[in-house]
Amino acid sequence: xxxxxxxxxxGIAGTLLVICAITFVIFxxxxxxxxxxxxxKDCPPDRVAxxxxxxxxxxxxxxxxxxYVLAIFAGRTMGTGQYVVHCGFPCxxxxxxxxxxxxxxxxxxxPTSVSLAIGAAVVWVLLGLGVGxxxxxxxxxxxxxxxxxxxxGAAAVPVYFTAMILLYVVVVLLGWLPFPSYVAFTSDPVGWxxxxxxxxxxLALATAAMYARMTRSSVIETLAExxxxxxxxxxxxxxxxxxxxxxxxxxxxxxxxxxxxLGSLLAGAMITESLFSLPGVGKLFADSLHKADQPVVMGIxxxxxxxxxxxxxxxxxxxxxxxxxxxxx
Amino acid sequence: xxxxxxxDLAVEFSTxxxxxxxVKGVDFDVERGRTLGIVGESGSGKSVTSLAxxxxxRGAEVTGSVDxxxxxxxxxxxxxxRRLRGxxxxxxFQDALTALHPYFTIGDQIAEAHREHFGSSRxxxxxxxxxxxxxxxxxxxxxxxxxxxxxxSGGMRQRAMIALALSCEPELxxxxxxxxxxxxxxxxxxxxxxxxLKEERGLGIIMITHDLGVIAxxxxxxxxxxGGSAVEQADADALFTAPRHPYTRGLxxxxxxxxxxxxxGEEAALRAIPGSPPSLLSPPAGCAFHPRCPLYAAAPxxxxxxxxxxxxxxxxxxxxxxxxxxxxxxxx
Numbered sequence: 001x002x003x004x005x006x007x008x009x010x011g012i013a014g015t016l017l018v019i020c021a022i023t024f025v026i027f028x029x030x031x032x033x034x035x036x037x038x039x040x041k042d043c044p045p046d047r048v049a050x051x052x053x054x055x056x057x058x059x060x061x062x063x064x065x066x067x068y069v070l071a072i073f074a075g076r077t078m079g080t081g082q083y084v085v086h087c088g089f090p091c092x093x094x095x096x097x098x099x100x101x102x103x104x105x106x107x108x109x110x111p112t113s114v115s116l117a118i119g120a121a122v123v124w125v126l127l128g129l130g131v132g133x134x135x136x137x138x139x140x141x142x143x144x145x146x147x148x149x150x151x152x153g154a155a156a157v158p159v160y161f162t163a164m165i166l167l168y169v170v171v172v173l174l175g176w177l178p179f180p181s182y183v184a185f186t187s188d189p190v191g192w193x194x195x196x197x198x199x200x201x202x203l204a205l206a207t208a209a210m211y212a213r214m215t216r217s218s219v220i221e222t223l224a225e226x227x228x229x230x231x232x233x234x235x236x237x238x239x240x241x242x243x244x245x246x247x248x249x250x251x252x253x254x255x256x257x258x259x260x261x262l263g264s265l266l267a268g269a270m271i272t273e274s275l276f277s278l279p280g281v282g283k284l285f286a287d288s289l290h291k292a293d294q295p296v297v298m299g300i301x302x303x304x305x306x307x308x309x310x311x312x313x314x315x316x317x318x319x320x321x322x323x324x325x326x327x328x329x
Numbered sequence: 330x331x332x333x334x335x336x337d338l339a340v341e342f343s344t345x346x347x348x349x350x351x352v353k354g355v356d357f358d359v360e361r362g363r364t365l366g367i368v369g370e371s372g373s374g375k376s377v378t379s380l381a382x383x384x385x386x387r388g389a390e391v392t393g394s395v396d397x398x399x400x401x402x403x404x405x406x407x408x409x410x411r412r413l414r415g416x417x418x419x420x421x422f423q424d425a426l427t428a429l430h431p432y433f434t435i436g437d438q439i440a441e442a443h444r445e446h447f448g449s450s451r452x453x454x455x456x457x458x459x460x461x462x463x464x465x466x467x468x469x470x471x472x473x474x475x476x477x478x479x480x481x482s483g484g485m486r487q488r489a490m491i492a493l494a495l496s497c498e499p500e501l502x503x504x505x506x507x508x509x510x511x512x513x514x515x516x517x518x519x520x521x522x523x524x525x526l527k528e529e530r531g532l533g534i535i536m537i538t539h540d541l542g543v544i545a546x547x548x549x550x551x552x553x554x555x556g557g558s559a560v561e562q563a564d565a566d567a568l569f570t571a572p573r574h575p576y577t578r579g580l581x582x583x584x585x586x587x588x589x590x591x592x593x594g595e596e597a598a599l600r601a602i603p604g605s606p607p608s609l610l611s612p613p614a615g616c617a618f619h620p621r622c623p624l625y626a627a628a629p630x631x632x633x634x635x636x637x638x639x640x641x642x643x644x645x646x647x648x649x650x651x652x653x654x655x656x657x658x659x660x661x
Contacts, residue, residue: 042579145408225427226422226424226426226427226428227427227429227430227431228418229422229428230422230429230430230493231430232385232414233385233415233417233420233422234414234415234418234419234441234442234445234493235382235412235413235414235416235442235445235446236415236441236442236445237411237445240445245430248432249431249432259628319394322432323431323432324431324432324477324479325431325477325479
């Protein structure tokens with residue numbers, strides 16, 4: 001078990017390093033000059049040269065990359081003389097735009113993205129599982145057919161369309177909720193929910209549709225298994241047959257998907273955050289991409305990769321807990 | 330008093346291709362302390378019959394009468410049948426690997442049935458699970474109760490399946506091909522175990538199998554099924570010594586015999602029944618067996634194709650056969 005964990009963690013480190021390298025190379029190939037970006041539009045050439053020197057952009061690519069990776073763990077001191085700047089652990093560099101440390105920028109916005117992701121995940125899991133199970137238990141009835149047609153609709157409607165409709169109907173037409181703006185959970189839990197409920201629904205709807213369809217087929221398949229028949233032959237009541245013997249295996253597939261989806265969402269939902277002007281990591285990412293703010297984009301890419309690979313590991317460990325056959329002896 | 334009395338049991342499914350009449354009016358009795366063997370090929374309706382008795386058919390039309398110790402099960406409320414299932418009548422399934430739940434320990438799965446029917450505490454139910462695992466010959470039952478089905482060998486798993494069936498001390502056990510997935514030595518052990526339990530506890534057993542060897546070993550009475558109907562019914566001795574239906578004869582002839590080699594030499598090859606089992610969607614007219622029947626081929630009778638022959642008594646012992654061919658139907 002320990003050996004397995006160590007192997008997995010090394011794998012994760014390797015994956016992250018490769019992703020880091022690829023992103024780094026892509027930015028190196030871009031025609032934009034980081035020194036000019038950092039210095040500003042009307043920067044004189046000698047100042048640009050100075051900045052380039054300071055940022056270590058004259059060194060070979062490999063050296064730059066090594067410095068970047070090392071800095072994440074050990075921090076980094078840039079520049080010389082009066083321009084010296086020390087960037088402490090974990091150092092992802094400074095934004096070209098604002099000059100603020102990337103780490104601080106991301107950390108300031110992470111709570112918003114995490115709130116959005118977790119809330120949306122709760123909504124789509126409840127909605128997806130509920131619809132999926134009801135559909136499976138009433139297979140081929142008009143309830144099932146109606147729900148399944150609805151899921152196709154939900155999956156097909158783009159996020160920005162859902163967002164617009166929700167905003168127009170709930171905020172403008174009915175005036176039930178204020179226009180969403182982020183409120184920290186710790187300062188006002190009710191306001192937190194009120195402000196995030198529309199983004200949650202927007203983000204969750206399409207995913208819930210996928211989960212509903214998957215849960216439906218998974219439950220139908222499991223209920224046809226011989227062990228479910230055995231549960232009935234034991235004389236268990238239908239609630240236990242379906243709830244305990246049927247549902248648990250069916251949820252294994254859902255747990256896998258959830259790990260991946262939640263992982264990728266934690267580092268921001270670009271479109272939804274932008275649509276609702278939520279100051280999350282996704283919005284930061286979108287803004288930084290527009291302005292070729294390399295350090296910020298790199299930082300967020302790494303963060304997103306980190307969340308995805310770790311949530312994958314968590315799901316694999318969870319697997320062993322759900323399905324004893326997957327346990328490593 | 331008869332433990333189980335089945336009369337005119339019929340099971341129909343409506344499928345996309347049409348109505349499937351899987352069982353067409355079957356009668357049989359099971360007495361306490363006796364084993365009824367139901368034998369037939371795939372699609373003969375033997376498993377469907379057993380599931381119908383247990384009330385485990387979902388989406389099927391089940392008619393007729395299933396009287397379990399005075400309680401009519403067909404048309405009874407689901408709750409009535411559920412309370413009998415696992416408690417007074419239990420089922421042993423063919424492939425214990427798929428029939429046991431992969432996510433729960435063997436002990437949990439057995440204890441669950443006990444808790445459901447007796448409302449016993451977790452501890453009592455677990456103790457019962459360990460006890461019954463010991464009864465079926467699983468070594469170190471206390472430790473093995475905590476293991477999962479995939480950690481058991483095939484034979485041990487089938488024993489665990491039997492333990493599950495026995496946990497609530499049922500009076501009737503329906504075993505659907507309980508040894509088909511096992512190798513021969515383990516098969517013998519499992520059958521011996523079932524027979525021992527039958528003797529000790531006075532169980533009524535329905536043994537469903539396609540294997541006449543199993544029937545010969547365990548059955549007191551035999552019901553031969555073909556195409557959804559019973560074609561012959563007799564006590565085991567009579568059936569094996571004097572089969573009265575051409576299908577049963579065909580089955581017996583297709584058994585490999587160790588003693589047949591000497592005189593006839595290598596010519597005593599296996600004699601298969603020609604053709605294949607009838608389609609349940611569009612069964613042959615009249616006797617379902619007539620397209621494969623050697624008697625019909627030799628001397629075709631209008632009666633063979635006119636209507637499904639009824640099961641009629643052909644010997645004083647209660648031996649019954651559903652064949653109208655004079656060779657069989659003539660008084661004995």
